[in-house]
Amino acid sequence: MIGLEIHCQLTGLNSKLFCPCRADYRGMRPNTNVCPVCMGLPGTLPLLNAAAVRSAAAIAMSLNCTPGERLAFFRKNYFYPDLPKNFQITQYDAYGNTSVGGRGVVRLGDRDIRITRVQLEEDPGRLSYEGGADGRATTLVDYNRAGVALVEIVTEPDFEDPRQARDFMNMLADTVESLGAADPHLDGAMRADGNVSVRGGNKVEIKNINSFHDLEKALHFEITRQNSLCDAGRAVVQETRHWDERRRITIPSRTKEAELDYRYFLEGDIPWVVMDNDTVRHIREAMPESVMSRRDRYIRYGIAPQVAAVLAADALCCRLFEESHTGRTARLIANLITTDFMGVMDTREKRAASRLRAGHLSALAGAIDGGGITRSQARTILAGLARDGGDAEALIREAGTSGDLAGVVAQVIQEEPEAAERARTNPPTINHLVGMVMRKTRGSADPQETLRLIREALGE
Numbered sequence: 001m002i003g004l005e006i007h008c009q010l011t012g013l014n015s016k017l018f019c020p021c022r023a024d025y026r027g028m029r030p031n032t033n034v035c036p037v038c039m040g041l042p043g044t045l046p047l048l049n050a051a052a053v054r055s056a057a058a059i060a061m062s063l064n065c066t067p068g069e070r071l072a073f074f075r076k077n078y079f080y081p082d083l084p085k086n087f088q089i090t091q092y093d094a095y096g097n098t099s100v101g102g103r104g105v106v107r108l109g110d111r112d113i114r115i116t117r118v119q120l121e122e123d124p125g126r127l128s129y130e131g132g133a134d135g136r137a138t139t140l141v142d143y144n145r146a147g148v149a150l151v152e153i154v155t156e157p158d159f160e161d162p163r164q165a166r167d168f169m170n171m172l173a174d175t176v177e178s179l180g181a182a183d184p185h186l187d188g189a190m191r192a193d194g195n196v197s198v199r200g201g202n203k204v205e206i207k208n209i210n211s212f213h214d215l216e217k218a219l220h221f222e223i224t225r226q227n228s229l230c231d232a233g234r235a236v237v238q239e240t241r242h243w244d245e246r247r248r249i250t251i252p253s254r255t256k257e258a259e260l261d262y263r264y265f266l267e268g269d270i271p272w273v274v275m276d277n278d279t280v281r282h283i284r285e286a287m288p289e290s291v292m293s294r295r296d297r298y299i300r301y302g303i304a305p306q307v308a309a310v311l312a313a314d315a316l317c318c319r320l321f322e323e324s325h326t327g328r329t330a331r332l333i334a335n336l337i338t339t340d341f342m343g344v345m346d347t348r349e350k351r352a353a354s355r356l357r358a359g360h361l362s363a364l365a366g367a368i369d370g371g372g373i374t375r376s377q378a379r380t381i382l383a384g385l386a387r388d389g390g391d392a393e394a395l396i397r398e399a400g401t402s403g404d405l406a407g408v409v410a411q412v413i414q415e416e417p418e419a420a421e422r423a424r425t426n427p428p429t430i431n432h433l434v435g436m437v438m439r440k441t442r443g444s445a446d447p448q449e450t451l452r453l454i455r456e457a458l459g460e
Contacts, residue, residue: 002165002219003157005193006172011182016150018089018270025144026186038122038147040085045269052120052149053100053273055181057283059151060101060118062175062290067280071120071273072098077263081141082125083403085123090121090152092264100151107292108168109309114156123148126188130437135381145188150183157195162219165194167313169212170287170348171291174315178288185352194219197228206250209243213347218243222250222377223350237426265283296440301330310338317342323358329365336361336382344383355389356382361393373399407443409453412436424458437459 013023019037022028037044057067059423074092091099100252125146131137153172159165169192173184179298182188192215194206204220209215241250287372291312298308298321311317317337325333345351364382367373373381385392412433413420423430430451437450 001157001195001197002159002162003195004153004155004165004168005195006153006169007061007123007184007191007193008151008153008172008176008182008184010052010151011186011189011439012055012180013051013149014051015049017049017052017120019147021147024147025148025431028144030140030142032143033144034146037141038084045088048147048270054149054283055098055179056118056120057147057174057275057280058179058287058446059105059153059181059283061280062116062179062287063101063104063106063153063172065101065104065115065118066097067275068099068102069275071100071239071275072097073267073270074264076121078261079286080124081139081330082127082143082146083126084143084146086142088122088124089267089270091119093117094264094266101197106171108164108171111158111164113158113168116154118154119152121147121152122151123150132287154290157197157251158409162216162223165192165215165219166212168205169215173348174313174318177315191286194222196222196226198223199230199234201226201230201236204236204238204250206239207253213349214243215246217248221248226251246366262321278410286301289336293426298330301325301327301334303331303334307334307338312341314348314351320356320358320361324361324365326351329362329369332365332368336364336378340379340382341386344386354386356386357389360385360392363396367396371382372396382433404455405437405446405449406457408437408440408451409433409457412440413457420458421455428455432456 011023011095013019014024016038019031019035021035021038025033049072053071060067070093072091073089074094075087076092077087078087078091098455099117099119101115104115105114105118106113121379123145125141125143126338128140130140169190173190175231176182176190177184178228182189188210191208191210191248192212194209194215195203195217196206197203203235204222204226206218209218213234222241237255239255240253242253244251295308298312299305303311303341306351311321311334320341321337322335341354341356342351343352347386360382364373364378366374368378373396381392381395381399384395416436419429419432419436423433433454435448437454438447
């Protein structure tokens with residue numbers, strides 16, 4: 001059983017959750033983006049950032065969660081070097097649904113992923129280890145991040161395998177990015193804790209995994225580790241573990257706390273927040289089109305439901321699609337993106353760094369539609385454009401010339417069936433076919449390209 005706890009910084013804000021310090025702390029010298037409020041000095045009072053509440057509520061609504069009518073904040077008490085107050089101001093449903101988002105359901109492929117809650121809280125500081133990530137060396141603390149607005153999304157254990165968890169993270173990243181609430185590409189902007197249990201045993205939490213790719217690897221490793229313990233007749237200890245990126249293993253961190261250990265109680269310095277119908281309506285009206293709505297619209301374009309779901313869940317791919325398709329080319333461009341582009345750029349990070357542009361897709365779709373190039377040629381051109389960029393029209397013209405040569409190759413093989421059969425069993429005799437093509441093209445064909453096309457036509 002796999003469940004996720006995702007922490008998403010609201011990087012679209014100007015200030016922290018309870019004080020005027022900058023929300024964007026990146027690139028600053030350690031411990032310079034702090035004030036008496038976010039450091040929890042005696043006599044200070046927190047002031048709630050209203051924009052953070054609206055942004056967090058929009059994320060909750062986009063996940064089909066029920067907005068809380070009255071929001072409460074609590075003190076979560078624990079002692080750790082990155083927590084300057086020795087408690088964290090967060091939300092806790094002690095009196096019904098008092099978080100920004102109650103229960104919801106999100107469709108992921110053919111599965112429903114249940115959302116337990118969405119809550120708003122402050123981020124702790126950041127620990128840095130000198131000499132190793134296992135905590136046995138010097139530990140340095142940077143409080144620049146302490147107090148930054150953080151949204152925590154907690155799911156039910158509805159994921160059957162680690163790949164589904166990674167797909168959910170990609171979908172969520174696209175959602176918060178389209179809302180303008182967060183930039184998931186920033187370092188540490190989205191972090192996930194993976195909760196794993198096997199065979200009905202104890203739950204193990206893997207903390208603070210920054211990379212979606214590493215999340216998938218960490219979950220795979222932890223499943224294997226727990227199954228091995230069960231096979232050996234040993235108990236799985238309920239604990240918190242960390243992902244060691246270098247060794248590609250999870251390592252013990254501390255015994256997992258129970259909920260009672262945090263001694264939650266109401267934060268008396270922050271009044272209850274009323275989310276009336278007008279406030280909720282205004283937030284909904286300001287929200288962009290949801291992933292589900294986009295998928296349904298793409299299906300109306302004639303795109304297959306599975307293709308539409310994959311396309312709608314990726315913000316970059318949606319943008320490429322919207323800027324490149326016409327009504328006539330919608331299905332073709334959708335397939336170019338989801339099959340060819342996403343096949344070559346198979347991670348979110350690769351797609352973000354690619355050099356493919358909407359104009360490239362428009363040119364490729366027009367050339368395929370007009371018969372200038374084949375679908376196979378388009379796939380090769382698109383892969384090059386995604387990696388290196390370039391002039392799509394020039395590459396299409398070059399491929400068109402290659403297409404003419406392919407026709408000559410096909411004609412020669414049809415006219416020389418015995419020579420083609422000999423070439424299949426005795427490769428050196430392929431030169432006879434090359435010579436025939438050169439004769440038909442009066443020496444204008446490129447020998448290397450001719451050889452490649454003949455080998456391809458012979459099925460090598």
